[in-house]
Amino acid sequence: MTRPAPKGWCPGAWRPMETGDGWIVRLRPRACRLDATQVVGLCAAALVHGNGLIDLTSRANLQIRGVRSDTLAPLQTDLGALGLLDADAGTETRRNILTSPMAVPGDLTITLTDALQARLGELPDLPAKFGFAVDCGETRLLAQASADIRIELGETGLIVRADGAARGRAVDPDTAIDTAITLTHWFAVHRGTARRMKDAVLALPEDWRTSAPAPEAPPLQPGTSPAGQVLGAAFGSIDAGALAALMTGSQATALITTPWRLFVLMGAETLPASPFLTHPDDPLLRVDACPGVPLCTSATVDTRGLAKVLAGAPDTLHVSGCAKGCARPRAAKRTLVGRDGRFDLVIDGCSWDEPARRGLDPDALAKGTEQI
Ligand code: SF4
Missing domain, CATH: 3.90.480.10 (Sulfite Reductase Hemoprotein;Domain 2)
Known part of the structure; x- marks a missing residue:
């Protein structure tokens, strides 16, 4: 679906x-x-x-x-x-740039991010969610993050890569932004009905696919x-x-x-007690849940309350207020999807996929009398 x-x-x-x-x-x-x-x-x-x-x-x-x-x-x-x-x-809409969290002031990632921000006026009209990732460390931390054009390190130097292409075009710091802007114009002309680069990339000429990216960083x-x-x-x-x-x-x-x-x-000198998660094994890090009731008008179920109760399962779990799947637009081992105050269950799929079971009672799920 x-x-x-x-x-x-x-x-x-x-x-x-x-x-x-x-x-x-x-x-x-x-x-x-x-x-x-x-x-x-x-x-x-x-x-x-x-x-x-x-x-x-x-x-x-x-x-x-x-x-x-x-x-x-x-x-x-x-x-x-x-x-x-x-x-x-x-300007706000065009400034859709992810920057590697490991970048430091003055390094290549920050320098290229600043340079791209300064030239956003040269972009063509692009779909609303179209964006960039600037990730020039030795390993690519943003490799799995949503972006349409990636400025990143390749095996032999800097590359500009269209999302969905296995390889990119070799550039240097002086040509990287020009090349990224050229790629936006290619997309604007050739995208047809596609809203994201990965859906148009099959038509991308071979000379945009010559240089392999560097290895991915661990999460x-x-x-x-x-x-x-x-x-x-x-x-x-x-x-x-x-x-x-x-x-x-x-x-x-x-x-x-x-x-x-x-x-x-x-630059934190101490870490005072807070409600934020500090341990990599915290089960809440492995559960996705959208705001649900009452924060979203499309929801009919409490998502996060149930997600907290079910957190700790060995596999990925997604509790979605409706089929849109805002919190996790990709597959999970188990996805509970709210519908008319109850939940459907999708196994190994996305919130919009065909459920394996329907109409599960939220209270029974929370109490464990209904197992998933
Ligand atoms: S998945 Fe549905 S209920 Fe949840 S935030 Fe998105 S639109 Fe709202």
């Missing part, structure tokens, strides 16, 4: 999206980084103008929840004062890393007050967002 159609646009700080708990206002941190002042200011804004919850998304973005029509304008003013608001909605996990202390946010949900206290208490200098419901505290 095919995935239900997503909305044709992505919400931002200029164009919020209405959900069950008000509007969500999404921010795209530049180079996936915020300094400590920005983090604390963002948390204060989420508490004053939203409901105090911040989502960490699968594109390493942050979204403030629970914003109302009368709090949107003051929130935008606060975000502007923190340097977190783009000049306009068009990032909570704990110590070269960039700082890595922590997890269960289901990507962050309590703004807890994050502000963590930033202040740890004396961290900056926060790096990642696409894996993990964030990195740079």
Whole structure:
């Protein structure tokens, strides 16, 4: 079965999206980084103008929840004062760039991210979710993260690679951005109805597929890393007050967002107690669950409450409020899909695939009287 159609646009700080708990206002941190002042200011804004919850998304973005029509304008003013608001909605939409969390100021990854940001005006019209990954470390940390054009290290030097192609085109730091922009124009001309590069890549000429990428890096996990202390946010949900206290208490200098419901505290001197996940074996890291009831108007079930009860299973588990599968748009060993207040169960598939069982009672699942 095919995935239900997503909305044709992505919400931002200029164009919020209405959900069950008000509007969500999404921010795209530049180079996936915020300094400590920005983090604390963002948390204060989420508490004053939203409901105090911040989502960490699968594109390493942050979204403030629970914003109302009368709090949107003051929130935008606060975000502007923190340097977190783009000049306009068009610029915000184009700035869809993932940057490796292990990059450090002044290195090639940060330099190329900055250079790409400065030239977004040269891009053609692209589908809303079209984006870039800049990942120039010796191993590729963002290899499995969603992106359409990848600027990364190859076996013999820097490459620009179309997502879905096994190889990319060799470039050097001076030609990388020109080449990436050229590839966006190729996509705009040849994409037909495709919205993502991987769906158009079969038509890509061979001279874009000459250089193999470097090996993939092992997944990032909570704990110590070269960039700082890595922590997890269960289901990507962050309590703004807890994050502000963590930033202040740890004396961290900056926060790096990642696409894996993990964030990195740079320069933390201590790690005070917090609700965030610090151990790589925490079972909540292996469960995906979207906001569900009452946060999403498409949901009829409590997803995260059930996911917490079922966490700890040996295989991947996804609890989805409906067939769209926002929290995990890919297969899991077991996927519970909400429908009319009950759950269907998909085995080895996605939330939109044919269920193996239907109409499971949420209470029985939570109590363990209904096994999956
Ligand atoms: S998957 Fe979850 S968050 Fe996405 S639309 Fe359905 S209920 Fe809402």
